Amino acid sequence: MSKSAVRLPPLDAVRGFVAVGRRMSVTLAAEDLFLTQSAVSRKLRTLEDYLGVELLERGHRSISLTPAGEHFFRVAEQSISQIEAAVAYLGRQKTRAGVTITASIGVSGLWLLPRLGRLQGELPGIDVRVEANNALLDLRAAGIDLAIRYCSGRDAPPGALRLFGECTVPVAHPSLAVDRVDAETLPALTLLEFGDPGRPWLQWSEQLHAASLDRDAPRRVVHFNQYDQVIQAAIAGQGVALGRRALVEPMLADGRLKALAWRGPAASTEHAYWLVQAESEPAAEVIAIRDWILTEARHYNEQDP
Structure with missing residues (x-):
């Protein structure tokens, strides 16, 4: 059977499953999608019936991904992320302004967001958009100016600037x-x-x-x-x-x-966090945000024990 002949499941059902997989909660996924919990549950059942496999283990007050669910989530989450980025990019073309930064969900939530208030205070004239995404997006195609990547030095894109290592x-x-x-x-x-x-x-x-x-x-x-x-x-x-x-x-x-104190290793990987810019000669506002991120990283490196 050719790839074009494969019948795909409903996109809306896949999106509902990805939302649940990202949050590991039907309640939080429903809030993200502006739907009721029952509507999200129906989407999950629709997808499982379509695929003929159970994607989730449902406990009394918790859910987890089955092995089949883990496999499908990895592929579906990246695909949905790419579609979301493309839709957002097309929307921004109407009124493109400011600087867009992408990073993984973890880095966005734990490193970028706690610092946004300080960034806005120091650079009040620049609008910033954070694209939290675990997929490795094509920066130019997605209309993204800067990216924080997590990889080894040999896998870092040409021109990437090292922010800090892993500890x-x-x-x-x-x-x-x-x-x-x-x-x-x-x-x-x-x-x-x-x-x-x-x-x-x-x-x-x-x-x-x-x-x-x-x-x-x-x-x-x-x-x-x-x-x-x-x-x-x-x-x-x-x-x-x-x-x-x-x-x-x-x-x-x-x-x-x-x-907490312990005898384990503080670091056991060559992976580090790198700043990547889409354009070799970015706009002035992109340079300002880039330099601000580099300064934040330098402050962390100076105080890192």
Whole structure:
């Protein structure tokens, strides 16, 4: 059967599934889509009936992706993100203004958004649009001016500017009353994990092994498919997360999280955060935002222990 002959599921149903997968919550997905929970649930059932597989495991008060759901979400989320970016780009062509920055959902929520108030205060004459997207968008095709990419140096695009490296540390809300992760405390801890096996430095199993703690089992491990969900769960006091120091620094500074002592490695990857610009000779407002981001990164690097 040719690719053109494959019958695709309804786009609206796929979009509903992607919204649920991003938030791991029907309630929050319904808010994002401005629909009722029952309407989102119907879209999920429509998609599952169409594909003939279960995409979600439905618990009493929680949902999780099945193996089939994980596979379909990875493909569908990137496709929906590309469509959303293209639609947004076409809309901006009518009244294009300001500077558009793209970054992953985690980097946007944890690094960019906490700094937007300061950016607007220092550069009040420039409108800024944040495109939170895990897909690697074609910057020019999507009408995006700047991107923050997470990759190794050899995979960084030509001309990319290094912002900061990756450094991890266990973090938890102060209400948990725990100050370290070791053989004594681990059996009582709930560990919060980012479900991306392609990044072992963010996996508790790998880090516990490196710290010679793999003989001791934690109380439980809770998995999330978005990194910002991991950190929000930690802020809510639900367990201990592997904090990416550059991203959780604002939470450490204001006391929403605290760093825990342990013997694990602080960094075990060549991956870093890079700033990429779409044009070799960008407009003046893009240069201003670019330089502001570089200054923020430099301030972090100067205080990084």
